[in-house]
Amino acid sequence: MIDAMNAVEAIADPEARAKAISEVLADQAERAKRWREDRRKVVLDLRAQQPPVSYRKIAAMLDVSLRTVQDIEAGYTGSGKNRPRKGQAEG
DSSP, rough: OOOHHHHHTOOOSSHHHHHHHHHHHHHHHHEEEHHHHHHHHHHHHHSSSSSSHHEEEHHHHHTSOOHHHHHHHHHHTTTTTTSSSTTOOOO
């Protein structure tokens, strides 16, 4: 994947490089949504096991923070700006 991104950056012709970047960016939003959904399903499946896999173990498996695993499970995305603050009711 990184090699593919490096290949786009290495395109010598500026117009061809800009076109390739546009194609990647256009695809990125939809693909990212699907990937977030796939990752959430994995987390939910692991948590549904008996006994449930711990947040800490899932975090290590996915190489993310414990809080990120909790956010994934709750369906939060992005920088946490849509996550309810402590003391606030959801909704």
